[in-house]
Amino acid sequence: MALITLRAVTTFLTPEQYGELALLIAVQMFCGLFLINPVGQHINLHTHAWWDEGSLMARLKSYRYYVLAVSLLGGAVGFYISKQHSAEQLFWAAAAVFAMVAAGTWNATLIPMLNMLGFRAASVLWSIVTVAIGLISSILLVRWSPSATAWFSGQAIGMAAGVLGAKYVLRRHAIPSKSSRIALSLLDRHTVLTYCMPLALATGLMWLQLSGYRFVIEGYWGLSQLGFLAVGLQLAGQIWSLAESLAMQFLYPLFYRRVSAHEKHAEVRLAVSDLLNTLVPVYFVLAGLTILSAPYLLKLLVAPQFWGALDFVMLGTGIELCRVLGNLLSNAAHVRRKTKSLALPYAAGSMTALALIYFAGARQMEISWAGAALMAGAIAMFIIMLISMYRQVRFCLDVGRCFVGVVVMLAMASLVIWMPKVSGLGATLGLLMLAAAPAGIVASALLWKNPATLRLLNVQLRKN
Numbered sequence: 001m002a003l004i005t006l007r008a009v010t011t012f013l014t015p016e017q018y019g020e021l022a023l024l025i026a027v028q029m030f031c032g033l034f035l036i037n038p039v040g041q042h043i044n045l046h047t048h049a050w051w052d053e054g055s056l057m058a059r060l061k062s063y064r065y066y067v068l069a070v071s072l073l074g075g076a077v078g079f080y081i082s083k084q085h086s087a088e089q090l091f092w093a094a095a096a097v098f099a100m101v102a103a104g105t106w107n108a109t110l111i112p113m114l115n116m117l118g119f120r121a122a123s124v125l126w127s128i129v130t131v132a133i134g135l136i137s138s139i140l141l142v143r144w145s146p147s148a149t150a151w152f153s154g155q156a157i158g159m160a161a162g163v164l165g166a167k168y169v170l171r172r173h174a175i176p177s178k179s180s181r182i183a184l185s186l187l188d189r190h191t192v193l194t195y196c197m198p199l200a201l202a203t204g205l206m207w208l209q210l211s212g213y214r215f216v217i218e219g220y221w222g223l224s225q226l227g228f229l230a231v232g233l234q235l236a237g238q239i240w241s242l243a244e245s246l247a248m249q250f251l252y253p254l255f256y257r258r259v260s261a262h263e264k265h266a267e268v269r270l271a272v273s274d275l276l277n278t279l280v281p282v283y284f285v286l287a288g289l290t291i292l293s294a295p296y297l298l299k300l301l302v303a304p305q306f307w308g309a310l311d312f313v314m315l316g317t318g319i320e321l322c323r324v325l326g327n328l329l330s331n332a333a334h335v336r337r338k339t340k341s342l343a344l345p346y347a348a349g350s351m352t353a354l355a356l357i358y359f360a361g362a363r364q365m366e367i368s369w370a371g372a373a374l375m376a377g378a379i380a381m382f383i384i385m386l387i388s389m390y391r392q393v394r395f396c397l398d399v400g401r402c403f404v405g406v407v408v409m410l411a412m413a414s415l416v417i418w419m420p421k422v423s424g425l426g427a428t429l430g431l432l433m434l435a436a437a438p439a440g441i442v443a444s445a446l447l448w449k450n451p452a453t454l455r456l457l458n459v460q461l462r463k464n
Contacts, residue, residue: 001128001131001132001135002131002238002241002242003238003239003242003301004135005131005134005135005138006234006235006238006301006302007300007301007302007303008135008138008139009021009138009151010231010302010303010305010306011303012139012142012143012146012151013142013146013148013151013227014224014227014305015223015224015225015227015228015231015305015306016222016223016224016227017146017147017148017227018148018227018230018231018306019218019222019223019224019225019226019227019230020082020147020148020223021148021151021152021230022214022226022227022230023081023214023215023218023226024078024081024082024093024096024097024100024148024149024152025152025211026207026211026212026214026215027074027077027078027081027097028074028097028100028101028104029207029210029211030074030077030204030207030211030212031070031071031073031074031077031101031105032101032104032105032108033203033204033206033207033210033211034200034203034204034207035070035073035200036067036070036101036105036108037199037200037203038195038196038197038199038200038203038339039063039066039186039187039196040105040108040109041199041334041339042186042187042191042195042196043059043060043063043109043113043186044112044116044256045256045334045335047113047116047117047256048116048117048256048257051117051174051175052175054174054175056170056174057170057171057174059185059186060109060186062185062186063109063186067101067102067105067106068102070101070105071098071099071101071102071105072098074097074098074100074101075094075095075097075098075101076094077097078093078094078096078097078098079091079093079094079097081215082094082149089147089149092149092153093149095153096149096152096153096156097152099153099156099160100152100153100155100156100159103156103157103159103160103163104156104159106159106163106167107130107159107160107162107163107166110162110163110166110167110170111123111126111127111130111162111166112248112249113166113170114126114166114169114170115248115249115253116252116253116256117173117253118253119169119173120249122165122166122169123166123249124249125165126162126165126166126169127162129158129161129162129165130158130159130161130162131158132158133157133158133161133162134154134155134156134157134158134159134161135154135158136154136158137153137154137155137157137158138150138151138152138153138154138155138158139154140154141153141154142154194337195337195339196339198338198339198340198342198343199339199340199342201340201343202339202340202342202343202345202346203342203346205343205346205347205349205350206346206349206350208346208350208353208354209346209349209350209353209374209377209378209381210323212350212354213353213354213357213370213374214226214230216354216357216358216361217229217357217361217367217370219361220357220360220361220362220370221361221367221370225367227306228306228308228309228312228367229309229312229367229370229371231302231306231309231312232298232306232309232310232311232312232313232315232316232371233312233313233315233316233319233371233374234316235297235298235301235302235309235313235316236290236294236312236313236314236315236316236317236319236320237316237320238301239286239290239297239317239320240286240290240317240320240321240323240324243282243283243286243324244324244327247279251275251278251279251456254456254457254459255271255274255275255331255456257459257460258271258456258459259271259272259331259335268335268336268393269393269394269395269396270455271335271456272331272332272335272393272395273395273396273397273452274452274453274455274456275328275331275452275456276328276329276395276397276452277397277398277401277402277450277452277453278447278450278452278453278456279328280325280328280397280401280402280405281398281401281402281404281405281443281446282405282443282446282447283321283324283325283405284321284402284405284406284408284409285405285408285409285412285439285442285443285446286439286443287317287318287320287321287409287413288408288409288410288411288412288413288439289412289435289436289439290313290317290320291314291317291412291413291416292412292413292415292416292419292435293431293432293435293436294310294313294314294317294416295310295416295419295421296422296428296431296432296435297313297432298310298313299422299423299428300425300428300429300432311368311371312368312371315368315371315372315374315375316371318375318378318379319374319375319378322378322379322381322382323378325382325385326345326378326381326382326385329385329386329389330342330385330389332389332390332392332393332395333388333389333392335393336392336393338392341388341389341392342385342388344384344388345381345382345384345385345388346381348377348380348381348384349377349378349380349381349382349384350377350381351377352373352376352377352380352381353373353374353376353377353378354377355373356369356372356373356376356377357370357373357374359373360373398450398452401446401450404442404446405446408439408442412435412439419431419435
């Protein structure tokens with residue numbers, strides 16, 4: 001449904017309008033990564049313990065005031081960065097950002113929390129409700145008022161619907177306790193200073209690398225060119241978000257349960273290794289498949305006016321591979337509660353990307369060089385993240401499976417020049433299935449009887 005949404009948004013919005021939507025999303029991501037994510041990660045690490053003692057819902061009561069404050073800040077920023085001109089349009093843009101930050105934060109908190117606690121069916125249901133209602137609302141609003149703000153508002157409506165459902169399920173299953181009727185402390189001063197603030201620095205730099213560059217590109221190349229770049233990267237991003245979402249839905253709750261007692265260093269080392277050895281080889285195969293099928297994905301999932309973004313899809317695949325591998329590695333810092341170590345990798349990545357984008361813009365080079373700059377920044381981030389995280393958790397990689405994944409990735413990427421060009425829907429779907437079949441077989445073989453995967457699956461999420 002997320003991929004269908006991409007087709008719909010590129011159908012209803014022009015490249016210039018999509019560029020404006022990319023800026024609104026960048027504001028939402030700033031609030032989410034810089035201000036919300038540090039607290040959200042703290043909640044993730046303690047979800048199981050608070051649920052077991054019956055204090056989870058009480059602790060979330062104080063969180064709502066913080067979310068409200070961040071949402072107001074997001075609305076204020078949205079007012080000033082909006083490309084609309086009338087006072088009424090500026091107001092609605094600010095209101096849309098406020099609603100999206102508030103609803104998006106609670107949606108990203110409560111629905112994954114259901115999954116973390118073992119209520120997997122409910123988590124999937126309300127995730128589907130979120131996307132479905134968001135898609136329908138966005139289409140109805142954008143047909144009434146064709147603008148980036150209208151589409152963004154529809155997405156916020158979908159997020160709010162998912163929040164209501166997830167909140168109902170959590171309250172129905174919450175363990176009664178004496179503390180459930182009062183607001184308990186969510187954070188203490190020590191946690192804020194040693195965990196949240198260093199993580200905020202790191203995620204702020206991550207935002208610069210993943211979204212902040214959009215304002216620079218808009219300044220040098222304009223909204224229309226930004227729209228083309230954003231669509232290409234977004235298509236790759238949607239594919240990888242789908243894969244990462246599946247991993248987070250299924251494996252991360254098991255991983256977090258294993259590392260909830262981070263004092264057990266041997267168990268933490270084994271858990272981090274198991275997560276890496278389960279996902280890294282599969283991610284390599286996915287990268288090869290995305291590059292090989294990029295021309296067909298573009299024709300299937302994006303409106304014709306954006307078909308010129310093929311190079312950005314391929315660059316986006318490399319960027320996304322580095323991003324998801326960096327996210328996997330960063331779990332080492334989270335379980336060790338040493339989040340300040342994340343700042344250096346993201347600083348290197350964001351500074352590399354922005355410096356090269358500034359250089360390309362100042363020299364009036366083609367926008368494809370901006371995409372290459374983002375790729376260079378992603379590689380720099382990944383290399384430093386790998387070194388830094390290994391110093392904290394001496395994880396052990398399954399070299400054999402990783403090698404197979406890399407070989408398959410390179411082989412599939414090299415075949416892209418030999419793939420035939422097609423125009424019909426049937427031929428496009430046929431070639432996509434032809435490319436996906438061997439990739440699926442290899443990925444399944446990498447997971448079959450994988451000791452790391454079996455250890456992850458042998459975890460009980462809730463105590464009896």
